[in-house]
Amino acid sequence: MKPQTKWVILFLTSLSQFSFRVFVDYPSLLATEIKDHFIVNQFQINLLFSFRSFPNIVMPFVGGMLLDKYGTRKGLFGFMLFIIFGTFLCYLSIILNCFTLMLIGRFFMGLFLESCYVGVYKILSKWFKEASFAYSVDTAFICGGTIASTIMLPYLINNYSLDTAMLSCLLFCLVSFIGLNTVTTIDKIYQVESKQETLPHFSFSLLKQFNLDFYIIALSSIFCYTSYYIYSYNNAEMYKTMYHLSSYTAATLYGLPCYMAIFIAPYLGHLVDKHGYRMQGLQITSLIQMSVFLLMYLMPSCETTCFVIPAISQLLNGIFFASYVVTLWPCIQMVVSSQLSGTAFGFVYSSISFGISFASIFIGKVVQDETQASYSNMLGILLLISFLGASMNYLLYYRDSKYFNNKKYVISQNSTEMELKMLD
Numbered sequence: 001m002k003p004q005t006k007w008v009i010l011f012l013t014s015l016s017q018f019s020f021r022v023f024v025d026y027p028s029l030l031a032t033e034i035k036d037h038f039i040v041n042q043f044q045i046n047l048l049f050s051f052r053s054f055p056n057i058v059m060p061f062v063g064g065m066l067l068d069k070y071g072t073r074k075g076l077f078g079f080m081l082f083i084i085f086g087t088f089l090c091y092l093s094i095i096l097n098c099f100t101l102m103l104i105g106r107f108f109m110g111l112f113l114e115s116c117y118v119g120v121y122k123i124l125s126k127w128f129k130e131a132s133f134a135y136s137v138d139t140a141f142i143c144g145g146t147i148a149s150t151i152m153l154p155y156l157i158n159n160y161s162l163d164t165a166m167l168s169c170l171l172f173c174l175v176s177f178i179g180l181n182t183v184t185t186i187d188k189i190y191q192v193e194s195k196q197e198t199l200p201h202f203s204f205s206l207l208k209q210f211n212l213d214f215y216i217i218a219l220s221s222i223f224c225y226t227s228y229y230i231y232s233y234n235n236a237e238m239y240k241t242m243y244h245l246s247s248y249t250a251a252t253l254y255g256l257p258c259y260m261a262i263f264i265a266p267y268l269g270h271l272v273d274k275h276g277y278r279m280q281g282l283q284i285t286s287l288i289q290m291s292v293f294l295l296m297y298l299m300p301s302c303e304t305t306c307f308v309i310p311a312i313s314q315l316l317n318g319i320f321f322a323s324y325v326v327t328l329w330p331c332i333q334m335v336v337s338s339q340l341s342g343t344a345f346g347f348v349y350s351s352i353s354f355g356i357s358f359a360s361i362f363i364g365k366v367v368q369d370e371t372q373a374s375y376s377n378m379l380g381i382l383l384l385i386s387f388l389g390a391s392m393n394y395l396l397y398y399r400d401s402k403y404f405n406n407k408k409y410v411i412s413q414n415s416t417e418m419e420l421k422m423l424d
Helices: 005-024 031-038 042-057 059-070 072-096 099-127 131-159 162-189 204-209 212-243 247-254 256-275 278-298 308-335 338-366 372-403 416-423
Strands: none
Touching: 005 099, 005 131, 005 162, 031 042, 031 099, 031 162, 042 059, 042 099, 042 212, 042 338, 059 072, 059 099, 059 338, 072 099, 072 162, 099 131, 099 162, 099 338, 131 162, 131 247, 131 256, 131 308, 204 338, 212 247, 212 278, 212 308, 212 338, 212 372, 247 256, 247 308, 256 278, 256 308, 278 308, 278 372, 308 338, 338 372
């Protein structure tokens, strides 16, 4: 294995993640145009997220086991075919003016979308011991894709049409397909993936092999990411209603957390890998997230255009997003063996999708009137959910300090196997 090859792997996986983010959350940026085109309301827009998320309640876990059993090359190739088909149906729904077809497309898109993310993290965990930095670079590219979508999709809508914007989403889907297949080809050439890493059995009983800390991490991810993404899915419309922002300004603020994450995530990842303090950083991350919802909940709405309050909340959201990735996600590979890494990442993604799917429907009902009062109720609910996430993060810190002398979640490039034995 050539040392520089891992950087090629990191670039290609990050490029694929970039392309994913350009097209996957288009309903957030094209909500107004979709509602006008199909004559639907914000509840139906939230259904688009639910139909993508519902399959992922189970499929990332199944996909993770498939990746562990049959390898990332075969798994990612098959997963991407479903995503391409689903994205094509979403494009076709605009041409045929059929909202039901878009829902079906989102379902097929969601079947194995998160499983592709699982495959990416499985590859990175094999090639990189300095996990926080690798994940942070990947996150920076993800955020870059979100930013690109906030620029590109409104531009295509304003200068061309909704079907042109959806066609661009399909093209970016193909870019992800090419990138991931190139990565798995390199992975196979250098034989990073070996026969010894296959699962002896394909069964849900594998969940019994995970310890308590792993399930605390899963609960943290459910609460923290559910509150983050539900807020992101609805904040553009909320800013228009409560703070009288234009569609362009609201879309710009939607991408602001990603601007923050691009600049600070790699730096934070390097610091965590070098100096540690992962659990302490996780507590600060929890406080930042709760401050976002507390600020928005307590601040009154404006009678005229108000930019400052939404901007501050999104800046804090960006710090949370970058910090959470580099502090929590590497913990997963520290509490499970590499043999079960795909299954572990898949279970966490399934857990996140479980939270997002049901919260999308519930919050969709809460905000369907699109009034200031309904959005205020949403913020109160998200504040409660983020508090539950903070509680899980504190529990991880408590167990680490009490039983492991604050050494459990410290990564060293030369001691990963030793730490895994200690964790067992």
